[in-house]
Amino acid sequence: MFMDETTLPDYARGAAILGAGGGGSTRVGLLAALQAVEEFGPVEVISVDDLPDDALVLPAAGLGSPDITLEKLGNPEQGVWMRTAMEKELGRPAHALMASEVGGSNALTPIVWAAHTGLPLLDADGMGRAFPEVQMVTMHLKGIPATPTALVDERGHQMIFRDMDARWLERSARAVAVAFGGFACTVDHPFTGAQARDCTIPGSVSRALHIGRVISETTHDRVATVMDRLGGHVLITGKISDVERRTVDGFVRGNVLIDGVGEDRGRLVRVEIQNENLAVLEDGRVLASVPDIMTMLDSQTSDVIFTEELRYGQRVTLVALPSPDVWRTDAGLELVGPRAFGYDFDYTPVEELLAQREGGSA
């Protein structure tokens, strides 16, 4: 499989859905990826099964507040700088890059870096969606050390982190990203081909591409049809009646109110945000929560509306896709479930919550 001008737009559509509202706008990322493959040629996407056991894989992502990336563009050489730094640190050549998160612009920027480094991209990721913090990756769940980590900014500033666990990396790398102007790029949790199948979510890139293709192919009753084909759910159709959003400690935090319209008239739901959409609440009850994937769509165009684009008055359809299975385990929920984000409730899968709700209102 290759990422080129024919596959990238669908991949970006899928990545936008999996971004759960965060991970930065994929529009900027898509433009950068299209330019990179035009300049350097298509990027090969390889399967975890193609990796030799000792192959070094570098998971890469942007780190910071996604609203800042709308104005602060990266430097395409950042991928080259991170690769060089990690190869020097580990004393051996890299075999492939991987997108640490397949959601939002962090699904696209690694295409730019793969094109510039000449490395293939692994058909896998560490989230199966987007999450806001460094330790929220399957590599951490599976015991892969967070360091060595390379961090670079767009000016060429470089840092190496050593002997640090994922939560300390999150603290210190986040602080540096803020000091660098709110955004930086990292390679962290490097792993080998032998570890790849267990420590990643294999097939994430293919899945994003598949989601994008389903969207592209669907022309009638688009949102409902797409959710049906993907096993997703429509949570509410409505109008945004309030947006509270601020950039704090390197994150976008806030919440959004949606007033139901049409069949949903009279309903009011609140979406809570830390870069990504974390939870949807209605009448004091949870309608959906992390790790399930809650994404806001423009009711007219079905385009994803990212956190930083939310505005009063927008007509939106809020949808939810089930989380990857790995996050629905006890260990997974400890890392990325509601309590990991400070909520005082346990996770219930979105399909069960919806069934309860229908049962209750029947």
Add this chain to the structure above:
Amino acid sequence: MFMDETTLPDYARGAAILGAGGGGSTRVGLLAALQAVEEFGPVEVISVDDLPDDALVLPAAGLGSPDITLEKLGNPEQGVWMRTAMEKELGRPAHALMASEVGGSNALTPIVWAAHTGLPLLDADGMGRAFPEVQMVTMHLKGIPATPTALVDERGHQMIFRDMDARWLERSARAVAVAFGGFACTVDHPFTGAQARDCTIPGSVSRALHIGRVISETTHDRVATVMDRLGGHVLITGKISDVERRTVDGFVRGNVLIDGVGEDRGRLVRVEIQNENLAVLEDGRVLASVPDIMTMLDSQTSDVIFTEELRYGQRVTLVALPSPDVWRTDAGLELVGPRAFGYDFDYTPVEELLAQREGGSA
């Protein structure tokens, strides 16, 4: 010259004076240094003239808010970690350590690190006193690059900074120090024997030791006699009537009011602080300012009172020592003069300000 249990107490006394109120209490640093030389033997202090041209010198210091170091003790292995990281980074062995600043506890902790690494300490420093920020060193003034830099915390977390100028290093290393709990240790601005004479203040360690010996030898009319012998000045003798002090962005900031007593009755001066004492103001006029060295002494014991120890009601004598000559140049003042700290006035040497004041009041 050696640092051992006979020289260290005097060295610490001198370093306390040169700390300008900041750099952390030397009492904690002295205890750690005494323990280290007891365990590993005396630390040799070598002259810049003893250095081979290609000798690698590692300037080391703590970075953060000095009040935090009173409770958050370092790990003596930090010196070993920084040395190992810098030798790996630069691909050659270190010849000596240097205290980046000879003022306050940062004059003492490098003794601990020298003892643990077995490296000698250079009789020089980068400030001739204490200053609060990373770029405020003679190495930066003389064009030595700030990076590579090694930063470690007491847990063993390690970071390498590359391709960054001193001001970006200050921003990002400060942010990391805050994320690590308010304090970290760094080796930055590494230089060679050939550069040592020009890029440091040679003889700083000897000078601190000399100051301490003068204090030790003086028994009568101590403060006045010591200032006389060292070419310093008494600015005011009084009582602290107000202390405002807070920890902000990894610094201690604040100001202190001193009400004159005895011959100084009726006078009121304000001391402004960013870790170190930055300026002394009286009746809207400057009485002394950076880079001159303003230090608060206990009027009874002549002991230095550090910023974090200031309390309402203390009887204090505020003294000033002239700045090292290198900071009184145009380039030096641009880096560490009043305007570098945000003040809207030019530097006048403390001896001229005092002469003007006496002329005005005569």
